[in-house]
Amino acid sequence: MRILVVDDEPLARARILRLVDTMADAEVVAEAANGREAIEQVEHFEPDVVLMDIRMPGIDGLEATRHLNSLEKPPAVIFVTAYGDYALEAFDAHALGYLLKPVQREKLEDALGRARQVTQAQLSALNNETSFGAARTHISAKHRGGMMLVPVREILYFQADQKYVTVKHSEGEVLIEDSLKSLEDEFGEMFIRIHRKTLVARRHIASLARGNSGQFHVVLKNHEDQPEISRRHVTEVKQATSKL
């Protein structure tokens, strides 16, 4: 069994490494110090199991798991956490696969034996139970056979097409399969709807401009795109931008 250990604390990783070392059919193939590194390492090493700390800087363990689940062959994930922030007690430890720090050797062995992929239902339930909001800090998209992570802060706007949503960000664009409505619900105040097909990041709005045909457009900071505002949304967008 090939294992990836993810924890922002070097000593916590060292302990897991030492525990796994004593087990016959398990080996640690890589380590990661945060969610972003974890995703990179999973793509690179394709481990069977990820031992995932939940609270980490940047992309936390829950969000990383969510991104991992969009891979073609997602690894099994076992959460490792200290008591305090996560209402993991609400879950059956066998069904979800979680360990409490300090991790005991027997418990670890047991969990590894039962390791399986975290289901979508478990993830959303976890997101509801935990104090961290459900909003991701990054959007993951398939990109040249691998996974690309786009920080939500750098997203300029989402535009819906027939089947996909185009995510326009400061360094290009990617396609995702989420619906515009679910993105709107997830990110709430960060984005504003300007069109049936378009959500724009409030932080990237510079001003509004009026085109020749009388249509309004959003002028973005540091980007030439000018997404169109539909008649229905003009008043609301004007109000919102006057507060900027």
Next chain:
Amino acid sequence: MPTNRTETQLAKKPTATELFPDFSHRRVSIAFVFFAACAAFAISAASAPWHPDPVQSFWSALALCVAVGGLWISSLRVVAPRLKKQKIATAYLIAWALLMAITGLSLGVCYAVLGTEKGSHYMPLPSTLIMAAALGGLALRYFYIHANWQLNQERGQIARSQALAARIRPHFLFNTLNTIAELTRADPEAAEHAVEDLARLYRMSLADVQHKVPLADEINTAKSYLYIEQYRLGSRMRQTWDTDRLPADAQLPILTLQPLVENAIYHGFEPCPDGGHLRIEGWSEGDRLYMVVTNPIPEIERSNRQKGNNMATENIRQRLQMAFGKQASMQTEKLDQQYQVTLRFPYVTGDTQG
């Protein structure tokens, strides 16, 4: 320790000054005028059926109530602080006797001005005295209930502070135990050190929140905490201490600095992949001491973390206020990329505190 004992005792029983409301407060004067008007109305209404001129009787009753009440309250302002060492019953008895004396004197003056016959027609001596005695009793009863209510408020506040201070974040405890579990193998000496530091932190969190400690102790507590956190955060946290200019014997409430440093770690370093610099500085200006804790603001700020922050800083602010009154303050500031908390408190040593 002796400082601590006297303060806790003070908090347990109302002292004589607290037995009376703070008469210098504007709300109290308004309440007094209202009370006087009600009393005058009750007196004149009671005698209205057989009184030749009820309106006149109301005005004279009001004049008497305001005059007597006003004199009583002004004299209580002077007398109350001197009743500090008396028992509650004695203090109230003295206040009541004072009211009777003032009523008697006022009636005397009234008779002298209006002439004995007319004066006693408007305000007969025996019934006025009985009325004053009854209303005075009511007022004292109200003072007593008010004092107890205020005391309960304060007790509630202390209990809340205590509960907060005693709380070592469980997250921190279990993570520390995890760190120690690894250190016992990897670096037994460091493990020993970490266990000692954890014990020290836990002991401090069990102390009475009103307990004051020398600054040097408080600094060591914060350092114990950071010693443990340094293992967890590694190169993500670099710390700089510049507190040598502070007098080591200055007294301050226990666990003033440590929670600030803990906040800095929790909000500034834990969510931050790249980490940064933690600075703790201190200096004195005359008998004022300043301490400043600065930490980086992570790019992604979690709203729920912000909330916890406010609770902890509010708790420290309250305890500083209880210890030093207006001489202490705490300011929080968001600079460009940094969050800064500045504490100001007076230089008080253990001896002068008693």
